[in-house]
Amino acid sequence: MSDFVFKPFDEMTPDDYAEIGFKSGLEIHQQLLTEKKLFCRCPAGKYHNDVYHAEILRHMRPTLSELGEYDGTALMEFKTKKDIIYRIHYDTVCTYEMDDTPPFEINEEALDIALEIGLLLNASLVDELHISRKQYLDGSIPTGFQRTAITSVGGFIPYKDRTIGIIQMSLEEDSCREVSDFGHTRIYLTDRLGMPLIETVTQPEMRTPQEVAEVNELLRRLVNSTGKVRNGIGAARQDVNVSVRGGTRVEIKGVPRIPMIPLLTYNEAMRQWNLLRLRDELNKRGINTDTFEARYFDVTKLLTKTRYTPIHNAIAEGKMVNCVVLRGWRGLLRWQTQTDTYFSKEISDRVRVIACLSVLPNIAHSDSRSETLSSHEWQKVRKFVSAGDEDTLVLVWGDARDADTGAKEIIIRAKEATIGVPSETRQALYDGTTGFERILPGPQRMYPDTDLPPKKITDERKLRIKQNLPKYFWERESWYKSIGVPADIIKDLSVSKYAKTFEILVEEMGISPVLAANALINFPKRLKKKGKDISFLNSNTFIQVFEFFKNKLICKDGIFYLLELIVSNNGIFEKEFIPQHCSQSELLYEIRQASKKVEKMKLYDEKNNITLTLSLVMKNLFGRIDGCIVAKEVINYFAKETENEQ
Amino acid sequence: MNNSEDYKGYRGRSLEVLQNFNAMVWSEVYLETTDGTFDGIILPRSETADDQHIVLKLPSGYNIGLRADKVQNIKILGRKIAQYKIPEKEFPFNPKLPKVKLFGTGGTIASRLDYRTGAVIPAFSPGELYGSVPELADYCNLETEKLYGVFSENMGPEQWIGTAKAIAREIEKGVHGIVIGHGTDTMHHTAAVLSFMIQNSPVPIVMVGSQRSSDRPSSDAALNLIHSVKTAAESDIAEVMVCMFGPTSDEYGLLHRGTRVRKMHSSYRSTFRTIGDIPIAMVNRQKITPLRNDYKRRRNDKKVDLFPYFDDRVAIVYYYPNMKPDIIDSLIDNGYRGIVIAGTGLGHVNKPLYPALKRAQDNNVAVYMTVQTLWGYVQMYVYDTGRDMMELGVVPTANMLPEVAYVKLGWALGQTDDLNEVRRIMLTPIAGEITEREPSNGYLIFQGGIPEVEEFISKVRK
Numbered sequence A: 001m002s003d004f005v006f007k008p009f010d011e012m013t014p015d016d017y018a019e020i021g022f023k024s025g026l027e028i029h030q031q032l033l034t035e036k037k038l039f040c041r042c043p044a045g046k047y048h049n050d051v052y053h054a055e056i057l058r059h060m061r062p063t064l065s066e067l068g069e070y071d072g073t074a075l076m077e078f079k080t081k082k083d084i085i086y087r088i089h090y091d092t093v094c095t096y097e098m099d100d101t102p103p104f105e106i107n108e109e110a111l112d113i114a115l116e117i118g119l120l121l122n123a124s125l126v127d128e129l130h131i132s133r134k135q136y137l138d139g140s141i142p143t144g145f146q147r148t149a150i151t152s153v154g155g156f157i158p159y160k161d162r163t164i165g166i167i168q169m170s171l172e173e174d175s176c177r178e179v180s181d182f183g184h185t186r187i188y189l190t191d192r193l194g195m196p197l198i199e200t201v202t203q204p205e206m207r208t209p210q211e212v213a214e215v216n217e218l219l220r221r222l223v224n225s226t227g228k229v230r231n232g233i234g235a236a237r238q239d240v241n242v243s244v245r246g247g248t249r250v251e252i253k254g255v256p257r258i259p260m261i262p263l264l265t266y267n268e269a270m271r272q273w274n275l276l277r278l279r280d281e282l283n284k285r286g287i288n289t290d291t292f293e294a295r296y297f298d299v300t301k302l303l304t305k306t307r308y309t310p311i312h313n314a315i316a317e318g319k320m321v322n323c324v325v326l327r328g329w330r331g332l333l334r335w336q337t338q339t340d341t342y343f344s345k346e347i348s349d350r351v352r353v354i355a356c357l358s359v360l361p362n363i364a365h366s367d368s369r370s371e372t373l374s375s376h377e378w379q380k381v382r383k384f385v386s387a388g389d390e391d392t393l394v395l396v397w398g399d400a401r402d403a404d405t406g407a408k409e410i411i412i413r414a415k416e417a418t419i420g421v422p423s424e425t426r427q428a429l430y431d432g433t434t435g436f437e438r439i440l441p442g443p444q445r446m447y448p449d450t451d452l453p454p455k456k457i458t459d460e461r462k463l464r465i466k467q468n469l470p471k472y473f474w475e476r477e478s479w480y481k482s483i484g485v486p487a488d489i490i491k492d493l494s495v496s497k498y499a500k501t502f503e504i505l506v507e508e509m510g511i512s513p514v515l516a517a518n519a520l521i522n523f524p525k526r527l528k529k530k531g532k533d534i535s536f537l538n539s540n541t542f543i544q545v546f547e548f549f550k551n552k553l554i555c556k557d558g559i560f561y562l563l564e565l566i567v568s569n570n571g572i573f574e575k576e577f578i579p580q581h582c583s584q585s586e587l588l589y590e591i592r593q594a595s596k597k598v599e600k601m602k603l604y605d606e607k608n609n610i611t612l613t614l615s616l617v618m619k620n621l622f623g624r625i626d627g628c629i630v631a632k633e634v635i636n637y638f639a640k641e642t643e644n645e646q
Numbered sequence B: 001m002n003n004s005e006d007y008k009g010y011r012g013r014s015l016e017v018l019q020n021f022n023a024m025v026w027s028e029v030y031l032e033t034t035d036g037t038f039d040g041i042i043l044p045r046s047e048t049a050d051d052q053h054i055v056l057k058l059p060s061g062y063n064i065g066l067r068a069d070k071v072q073n074i075k076i077l078g079r080k081i082a083q084y085k086i087p088e089k090e091f092p093f094n095p096k097l098p099k100v101k102l103f104g105t106g107g108t109i110a111s112r113l114d115y116r117t118g119a120v121i122p123a124f125s126p127g128e129l130y131g132s133v134p135e136l137a138d139y140c141n142l143e144t145e146k147l148y149g150v151f152s153e154n155m156g157p158e159q160w161i162g163t164a165k166a167i168a169r170e171i172e173k174g175v176h177g178i179v180i181g182h183g184t185d186t187m188h189h190t191a192a193v194l195s196f197m198i199q200n201s202p203v204p205i206v207m208v209g210s211q212r213s214s215d216r217p218s219s220d221a222a223l224n225l226i227h228s229v230k231t232a233a234e235s236d237i238a239e240v241m242v243c244m245f246g247p248t249s250d251e252y253g254l255l256h257r258g259t260r261v262r263k264m265h266s267s268y269r270s271t272f273r274t275i276g277d278i279p280i281a282m283v284n285r286q287k288i289t290p291l292r293n294d295y296k297r298r299r300n301d302k303k304v305d306l307f308p309y310f311d312d313r314v315a316i317v318y319y320y321p322n323m324k325p326d327i328i329d330s331l332i333d334n335g336y337r338g339i340v341i342a343g344t345g346l347g348h349v350n351k352p353l354y355p356a357l358k359r360a361q362d363n364n365v366a367v368y369m370t371v372q373t374l375w376g377y378v379q380m381y382v383y384d385t386g387r388d389m390m391e392l393g394v395v396p397t398a399n400m401l402p403e404v405a406y407v408k409l410g411w412a413l414g415q416t417d418d419l420n421e422v423r424r425i426m427l428t429p430i431a432g433e434i435t436e437r438e439p440s441n442g443y444l445i446f447q448g449g450i451p452e453v454e455e456f457i458s459k460v461r462k
């Protein structure tokens, strides 16, 4: 192991990352845009944050692994002894999600989308879909497992001068949304549960934190370009796998935003690197897995008079205090792991998650420089537990059972430091560091789902999807450039759900690319700003409106006007929406009327009369005639007036 | 059809391809197809699946199916045959705890899935159960005996009699309580028939099962098992009971009287309900809370009355409008000796059936009337039609549930040919199958959507 020392985030270079053997891969979860959920017929994408009708309580129990052992994650969750409460809203959850009804057949629409994206990633589609159960004991899925199936294997995406390999893609059910997790109670909302999503797993081929974010963005834009995935908060979540040379694969779970990725991965790589250095330090002190020594004692009686508030209050509430002795560890709880974060945080996290001691601080230790026990009290404790100056003491307090679990967990985590980096899933914290979430589960958590038979995916189905594949967005972008689509629209249009509509408008209907691109990208935004429900807009609406435009039934300005009328009418077109085209004589009449009105006004600046007249005429004729024609006529009119006056 | 374990489940084209490359199940392979290459382990295939696909377990643990026709080459990297065994941990003996006997009939109250094949492997020995549900040792010293290995729907007279005899034998040996693991579909049939075959038991006899198999983390199996073992070991209720979830939440179990219980939902955890009455008690890990006081109490003796009889020439006829008399006729012609009708409303069938009922009477076939409404009593005096039917020998059975009347009639006919004696047995309540009165809270099916019901639901856990 090299003695490389981490630099601040901004100063790390690609060479530095190569030095530590940084490797990272992504698991991207993307919700699909379907009307219904994956294995039942509840609506997808309907959320109720605060309203719920009933609650259901469950406990998760670990099932035995193949070798008769409990899976590490399973055991951890069982230790926590959580009451898991599900809040249900009748409109979004049926008895299936609550595991009281077997699954219905898979949502074919979702399956088609997953296959389509698999093809876009150059992957091999499976011939037969096998639905599996992936165990989750945190309660985020009431069954205790997620139904999931591989839809394609392999594939790649071009990146820089190389490709990033795809390991596999699966189609699966989304989980519950967590409301709170405090003490022994965890509460979930169930509306999101069961919505279809795809999980795309890349090879660990990203070499710097910046590359991870870039590849993620690339994949995000690619799936978006199908127009068949959901957008918005929580619609895409990524897990980032990080490892350094000599370390272990650690998964940062549920990163909500791509821009957070570089700092998070940097901190996680630093943590792993520093944990490996900590292991070396322990070895230097003669502490390894075999010689590691730790014990714990009930020290409640010694601390009844302490002034350290957390322990004082705990004892007053009848709780107990355990003291763990880590033999030969002096100073190491202050070993830096991440930016402004130390090894004591690793221990505190475990105690919080596993012993459910959620009120912080939940530990105090003798390496700490902040005020905890008085030095006299530390001495008393040290003597009682027969610890020397070279040992570190860690205190943990709570109900008898929790304080016991806590002390045991402290020992487990400290002992893991002699090995290096524990396999964990970690949560993304707001300051860009990561915190312990759970032990990383192994492949043994997969079981075949006996409730549903394998499903054949026919060659006809694959062919149909292949024939309708969208163009790659990067191909679209170079085409847009060549036909003069404005630069500021290109990026949005290439992954827009209207990209295909654009092709039809331009290639089949001969609409000007600038006009079409502007309408497809900017008009929905303008309508939304005006408070219209743009879910009533779709590709057909645009095609229909442009059909009228092409046949000169409406003018250029009339496009937006007509779209607005249709959207306001819940997406339904009525014949009356088509405005009468304004004739030359009507236009002249309107100009005369308007200019008369303007004449009566007192204007600060006489020159404003043209603009004012123009706006009055446009107001009356909007959508029926193009603005530039009106402008030309108004200017003409005033020119003639002036002539007449002279 | 290929019976060899080497290519388990494969046939036709897929078998041909695997044999071609000598790729037996459990082989670790590198598989080349026209669609790309795959790493994985070849898994056995379900016998019911088609003959066109090969199942591969990927390194990630997922399974996929590949069309055999697309396979170009299979490189074999190794082979490791998986053999799954439930781990055993010795069930600890505690002299202070009562002895409970668990009989298995084939329901998978404790089991786990073999994750490679999808087969369910039942856990049953005390050691296996202790390995899966260690809490059981807090309540009792457990002994187990596997009586049968059949699905719930295959339980029949032979198994009922065998189970009853086994229970009596155990009671005479001095056990403190009996638990019977049973599939849930016909648990209420077995509970009812055992209520008649085993009378005056000195100890609790508790039937239990699971609605979600125990290989799932959210299974109700472990908790049901804990509740039933606690009941058998500690309760003073010496009756045949069904012990299953009260609500769908992991809150408490209900102890239902064996003759008044019925499975009421095809998949819910809280599927078992007491019909036309209230359950005997609630049970959780800590305590058993009686809801009534009229149950038979535990005794210290080892005496029990065993009546292991059954005549299976009995049928239930679920009446529907426009039923033709040939339904009844065919039962008579086929030598049936007893018919339980589940009639409409208070217990009715249409007039065209009368000649067939008359024929049944003439042929010494016992005909009993129950109600398909499940709740409520048969009342055949209210309308003339009811009186007409009684003239034809149809006997009303008060508020006996149709399935209960069915097993009781088979049990009665197993004891005597004398239809008067059968009638006496049928109408004499033995274990709560007929009650004198229906309390008002014996019929509570809350109607969802109604404000006061929703208010209630929002306050309790379902």
Ligand SMILES: [Zn+2]
Binding pocket: A037, A040, A041, A042, A092, A093, A094, A095, A096, A097, A194
């Ligand atoms: Zn649903």
